[in-house]
Amino acid sequence: MYNSKIIGLGYYVPDNVVxxxxxxxxxxxxxxxxxxxxxxxxRRHVVKGDGDxxxxxxxxxxxxxxxxxxxxxxxxxFIVFATLSPDYYxxxxxxxxxxxxxxxxxxxxDVRNQCSGFVYGISVADQYIKTGMYKNVLVIxxxxxxxxxxxxxxxxxxxxxxxxxxxxxxxxxxxxxTKGILSTHLHSEGQHAEELSLIAxxxxxxxxxxIIADNDPNDESYFPYMNGQFVFxxxxxxxxxxIMEGLEANKLAPTAIDMLVPHQANLRISQFIQKKFQLSDDxxxxxxxxxxxxxxxxxxxxxxxxxxxxxIKKGDLVVLAAFGSGFTWGSxxxxx
Ligand SMILES: CC(C)(COP(=O)(O)OP(=O)(O)OC[C@H]1O[C@@H](n2cnc3c(N)ncnc32)[C@H](O)[C@@H]1OP(=O)(O)O)[C@@H](O)C(=O)NCCC(=O)NCCS
Numbered sequence: 207m208y209n210s211k212i213i214g215l216g217y218y219v220p221d222n223v224v225x226x227x228x229x230x231x232x233x234x235x236x237x238x239x240x241x242x243x244x245x246x247x248x249r250r251h252v253v254k255g256d257g258d259x260x261x262x263x264x265x266x267x268x269x270x271x272x273x274x275x276x277x278x279x280x281x282x283x284f285i286v287f288a289t290l291s292p293d294y295y296x297x298x299x300x301x302x303x304x305x306x307x308x309x310x311x312x313x314x315x316d317v318r319n320q321c322s323g324f325v326y327g328i329s330v331a332d333q334y335i336k337t338g339m340y341k342n343v344l345v346i347x348x349x350x351x352x353x354x355x356x357x358x359x360x361x362x363x364x365x366x367x368x369x370x371x372x373x374x375x376x377x378x379x380x381x382x383x384t385k386g387i388l389s390t391h392l393h394s395e396g397q398h399a400e401e402l403s404l405i406a407x408x409x410x411x412x413x414x415x416x417i418i419a420d421n422d423p424n425d426e427s428y429f430p431y432m433n434g435q436f437v438f439x440x441x442x443x444x445x446x447x448x449i450m451e452g453l454e455a456n457k458l459a460p461t462a463i464d465m466l467v468p469h470q471a472n473l474r475i476s477q478f479i480q481k482k483f484q485l486s487d488d489x490x491x492x493x494x495x496x497x498x499x500x501x502x503x504x505x506x507x508x509x510x511x512x513x514x515x516x517x518i519k520k521g522d523l524v525v526l527a528a529f530g531s532g533f534t535w536g537s538x539x540x541x542x
Pocket of ligand 1: 529
């Protein structure tokens with residue numbers, strides 16, 4: 207058995223900065239409300255016509271990660287792509303990455319675990335590498351939320367939170383099993399599936415043919431729905447549990463954490479976790495202020511920025527933790 211380690215990281219966000227004041231011009235909201243509730247100051251939105259999609263942003267992030275990994279694209283043995291905003295209903299973006307990067311015909315897997323997507327993705331990659339089946343796995347989290355949000359006052363409880371962007375990591379074989387990804391921990395609770403969801407277009411409650419036939423401008427099932435307070439309450443519990451589960455599995459105490467990179471759901475959630483585990487500001491990385499919640503992309507973007515800023519060093523204990531729609535949640539304990 208091997209371990210896997212992250213040997214390359216990259217991210218890409220669109221240039222277009224959308225501030226809270228910009229949003230207040232198109233809906234009834236304001237900077238103070240958004241910052242107080244979420245900590246978000248601005249986010250990035252793809253500009254129509256610029257050519258950015260979930261896949262192209264993922265490819266841009268992946269190219270940086272591959273270059274930093276010091277490997278050739280053809281050394282990639284497998285692709286894992288996490289998103290809730292794919293370019294197409296099907297096929298998923300994994301195969302589009304294989305095409306756009308010009309990689310040989312390796313397997314490409316799409317992960318549908320929303321905010322937990324990247325943690326689920328690296329967990330999958332880790333298992334393949336551990337068993338020796340693959341040596342280098344590319345894991346991408348990418349989202350283009352902006353053009354699928356209800357940008358009117360009706361949608362303000364959701365649309366002010368989410369932003370666009372992509373992050374990627376190359377995971378590779380590590381012979382020393384005391385290094386790299388020590389363990390991953392995944393959970394789901396489908397009982398609350400609809401509490402944070404986008405129902406249409408699907409083949410469940412809102413069939414595509416019915417949506418077309420109804421042609422109803424008041425149909426909100428096209429837009430994401432979030433029961434914000436319920437999500438918040440569950441998030442703080444599950445984040446705490448899954449971080450603790452990961453630490454205990456490795457016989458570690460919270461004091462061992464050098465850097466916690468939580469999914470950037472809401473700054474208030476991160477602050478709650480920081481306080482609960484008595485971590486200093488230097489032990490938790492947040493960038494939601496600048497990008498909003500980028501769902502599957504949030505952890506790889508944050509991890510890349512933390513690494514670029516020299517906040518993650520060799521030998522550090524890095525903890526990734528996520529919670530989101532499904533509900534799904536997970537953690538990864540990494541010895542860098
Ligand atoms: C979404 C969230 C910020 C809303 O904050 P909240 O304090 O729960 O606010 P509420 O939804 O109760 O709404 C309070 C009021 O603000 C209003 N409001 C909602 N969105 C608003 C906005 N963008 N701007 C101004 N007012 C807004 C509501 O209409 C409501 O008005 P009312 O009291 O007149 O009815 C908060 O619930 C949250 O962060 N939840 C977790 C979300 C999350 O992390 N999601 C990602 C998980 S991966």
